[in-house]
Amino acid sequence: MRQETLREHNLSLIARTVMTAPTPPSRADVATATGLTRATVSRLVTELIDGGLVAEDAPLTAGAAGRPAIPLRPATGTVGALGLEVNIDYLAARVLDLSGRVLAEATRERDLRGSDPGPVLSELGTLGIEIADTATAGGIRLAGTGLALPGLLRDDVLLLAPNLAWTAVTPAALLGGPIPGGRLHLGNEARFAAGAELAAGSATDSFLYLSGSVGIGAAIVHGGEIFAGEHGWSGELGHVCVDPAGDTCRCGATGCLETYAGSAALLRRAGLPEGARPPDLVDALAAADPGALAAVHSAARALGTAVGAFINLVDVSEVVLGNSFAPLTEYLRPELERELTVRVLASRWAPPQVRASVAGDRPALTGAARAALAGVTEDPSAWLSRAR
């Protein structure tokens, strides 16, 4: 580490402290949190404020003795990023600023299974540029664009998106036009969603995020960091084997979790008519439909087997149910928790906790935008010199 990077490091440290603090901290709070002196923090905070990354709130005059502290928070309306998402049944674009405020958004509902990547990504690109323009017209500077995709990525290529039936797609080329904010960050849908969950102020910074859909993705969040694995292909929970004697999955293996708890499998097993959608399952459960209840219970057991393995292997004991799993949380919970208690070796000392996601609608979209914004927070010096 060189001397110049010391400054960059501290600038980033302070920026991250302000961005992730549960409540707006004063300069003095930041100093004690980071171990830097008030003098250093003060100098660097001034720079962040001038650069439009941090803003001062009105001093809180209430309470204790002493000069009132000036709370610091992420700036609003100065720096933003565009999030894009292609998923099984929609395209979407959203612009966030550093404070997490949504500045513009658009969604196109559409069944994209088996679609042609070219026109779909071209439409998404156009949608993204429109949305980005409305935001930049409001005075926002864009730091980049994130694109969430439900599949395996390598560098700039989507190798495989099983449920879209896309292979070897290069999104950057197909989006068309310039990328808003310059750089394009590709990422897995579940991992981006987990990032949004983390930012949404979940109390803990270590959890397993499960993204239910036709496929089942997952993300490992450990100490506030998202673990991507060697190639960025971690979290393929849907293809964990829960019974070697089970049905053959589209992937070629037998007894994959997806064949029990993927949304398509779940609807079929619940005996719902062809063309039913996840909300119909929730309705059937609310009406205590026996077929639906049986399907969800067997899905919960299968999920428990797979997630039990997950926890035994990575030792992260909070489980967040996201996407199509979220509305099923209370139906899944009893069997899921029972299975985890039995199967997780350490459950006696750290009982796995199950809860629904709190990240809001389309978390992967938010996560994609945040991933682009993270570039600014991680290296404020680069952004500040670029902004100048």
Added chain:
Amino acid sequence: MRQETLREHNLSLIARTVMTAPTPPSRADVATATGLTRATVSRLVTELIDGGLVAEDAPLTAGAAGRPAIPLRPATGTVGALGLEVNIDYLAARVLDLSGRVLAEATRERDLRGSDPGPVLSELGTLGIEIADTATAGGIRLAGTGLALPGLLRDDVLLLAPNLAWTAVTPAALLGGPIPGGRLHLGNEARFAAGAELAAGSATDSFLYLSGSVGIGAAIVHGGEIFAGEHGWSGELGHVCVDPAGDTCRCGATGCLETYAGSAALLRRAGLPEGARPPDLVDALAAADPGALAAVHSAARALGTAVGAFINLVDVSEVVLGNSFAPLTEYLRPELERELTVRVLASRWAPPQVRASVAGDRPALTGAARAALAGVTEDPSAWLSRAR
């Protein structure tokens, strides 16, 4: 990060670069590897040499033009650490120096299943102090002691070692006498062994290390770092469910991998007589005993199911077979690789590689000592000021 820590950080960076380099680097090599200037490296290296952490080799006069480089390597015979291990069938102690040389060692073979922790740890403590004394008599300064245990640890307590049938043991108290080198580092056997594998110069720095024994432990090594999980309980591969309809395991769940591929299960399934030991199984396999082959093949399939889940979840694609698995590698390989190819979603793009461990005998013992030595490498300033 404060200014003083910049120096500490760079000192540690240089120390780690020298320690982990595949071939002894010159000061100039270190400078390019770390991005520091030659001037800074030179100054800090002098300090490391004076402190006895690094040594100069004889200049290599061979080859290229220019002043010959002075190779730098970990010092021998100056700083060491004591590794201790309690396992199912032995106690052991070993002293290593920074270069990885074994300076003293002792082993006591003994069946410790169901033993009383007090006398066992007391004996180990005495053994450790003896071994440590022979090393310090040779002029070594000890940096600490590591203790490898086959179970779940929390802080200084061994919560559960299923195969020893130990619960709630506090080793620091039971070892008796002063801890050689001061601080005691407790750690899981599989994770310490993985550390030794990493140090043994495996070509890759990302792999899953599987430690076969009566139980089956594992460790996740990613980018040269060992992933411990939230509480340090990651890698409990033995209790991953490979068939919900399988036998009931000692842990209470059904179909755990351990009931297929744990060494006790394997010997029983191979039809070997009561009291047989793992080498007997290798002999039976070499003699093409059909029962032994069948048992190993079904173990390989079960292992493939569990490790396939592991790879799908954490995306680390090299699998190192250690401990009792190592001599079985070539018998396990065909079925294991077939299973992984089918079950790992990304196997087409990153085919999982299976290989035997190269870390040598009792790797956890080496890993325990290295863990204590890592304290010196990670924070050389603290060691240097302590040494003064």
Added chain:
DNA sequence: AGGGATAAGTTCAGCAGCACAACAAACCCT
């Protein structure tokens, strides 16, 4: 054998960035 080329390691002046302490500001409490 001698001179040029090349690369490693060292020296030293200069500078960037943090620490420390003193100070000013703003509020509370009595």
Added chain:
DNA sequence: AGGGTTTGTTGTGCTGCTGAACTTATCCCT
């Protein structure tokens, strides 16, 4: 109003890195 308390700012000093020049040691070519 005055003392106490905490926040934020200011300026001096010091630590530790940088960059360039310099020394050292070897190779290679003529």
